[in-house]
Amino acid sequence: QYNVTTLAAAGNNGQDGLNWPACMTNVIAVGSTDANDVAYRTSNHGHELDIFAPGVGIQTTAMGGKQQRWTGTSHACPHAAGCAALLMSSGDAVTPAQVEARLKLSEVMVTQSTTTAPRINCKPNPRARCHTTAVLTNCHQTPSSSELQAVMDRGSTGEPIEWTFAPHSNLQPGPNTVTMTVKDILGLTDTCNTTVTVQDCDNTRKKGGGGDDTETSDHGTTTTSATTPTSSRPNRNVCPQLVKASQCFRNHSCLWKRGKCFSRVST
Incomplete structure (x- = not known):
C-alpha cells in the first residue's frame, strides 16, 4: 500500500515453516547460508521462503565496543535488506515487486530439505557506456575501418569488453547511429548509442571561370x-x-x- 519493501528473518528453529512476520504475504522471507552457499542447519525453510543470504559467522559489533561473530537468519536478513537498498538507489529496482524479483535473479540456487530458493545476487545491472565516435574519411583508397569502444560497468569500476564486428558496407554518407548492447550472465542488458560519420565522396563538380575547378559537397x-x-x-x-x-x-x-x-x- 505504501510502496515499502519489507524483509524478515525466516527464523532459526530448523523447521519446515517460517516465523512471524516472515510468513506474511508481501514480506520477503530470508534464510541463512554459509560461505559455501549451503543452507545453515537451523535456518527455517518451507514454500514461503523467498531467498537466502549470508548469515553464518558474520562479524559485527558487540557490547563493550568489541566485535563478535554471529550466526542466524537475523544476520542474513540485513544483508538482503542492504542489497535491496543498493538496487533501489541505483534505479535497478524501485517497487517492492521489482526489488523481490531482482533479489531472486541469481545464478546460485540453494536447497534445504524440500525448499529451493536463490541466494541473493547484489551485482548491479550492467551499464553500457560508449566512449568514442568514429569518422570514416578514406575516399579514394581501400575502404578503411574505425574503432568503436563500449564498456560494461560493474558498479564504480568498468570491465572493458572487446569484440569484433563483421564488415558493414552499407552505411550512408553523414552520421550513422550504431547501437551497442551488453548482456550479463543473468540476462540483464543495457544499451548505448554511438555515431559513425562517413564522408560524402560523391562530390558534384562544376566548371568555373578561367579553367578553375569548383567542388561542391555536403x-x-x-x-x-x-x-x-x-x-x-x-x-x-x-x-x-x-x-x-x-x-x-x-x-x-x-x-x-x-x-x-x-x-x-x-x-
Whole structure:
C-alpha cells in the first residue's frame, strides 16, 4: 500500500515453516547460508521462503565496543535488506515487486530439505557506456575501418569488453547511429548509442571561370586555382604535379589511383 519493501528473518528453529512476520504475504522471507552457499542447519525453510543470504559467522559489533561473530537468519536478513537498498538507489529496482524479483535473479540456487530458493545476487545491472565516435574519411583508397569502444560497468569500476564486428558496407554518407548492447550472465542488458560519420565522396563538380575547378559537397565549397593544360598534345609530365582528383580526371593523359595522379601508359 505504501510502496515499502519489507524483509524478515525466516527464523532459526530448523523447521519446515517460517516465523512471524516472515510468513506474511508481501514480506520477503530470508534464510541463512554459509560461505559455501549451503543452507545453515537451523535456518527455517518451507514454500514461503523467498531467498537466502549470508548469515553464518558474520562479524559485527558487540557490547563493550568489541566485535563478535554471529550466526542466524537475523544476520542474513540485513544483508538482503542492504542489497535491496543498493538496487533501489541505483534505479535497478524501485517497487517492492521489482526489488523481490531482482533479489531472486541469481545464478546460485540453494536447497534445504524440500525448499529451493536463490541466494541473493547484489551485482548491479550492467551499464553500457560508449566512449568514442568514429569518422570514416578514406575516399579514394581501400575502404578503411574505425574503432568503436563500449564498456560494461560493474558498479564504480568498468570491465572493458572487446569484440569484433563483421564488415558493414552499407552505411550512408553523414552520421550513422550504431547501437551497442551488453548482456550479463543473468540476462540483464543495457544499451548505448554511438555515431559513425562517413564522408560524402560523391562530390558534384562544376566548371568555373578561367579553367578553375569548383567542388561542391555536403561539407561546403572549396575552390582550387590550378588550370588544366590546353596543349593539343597529351602532356603526361604534368600528371604527377596534379594533387587534386578533379584536376587529374580532366587530363585524359592522367590516371587517378590510390590518392595520386599518374601518367597513362601509351599503347
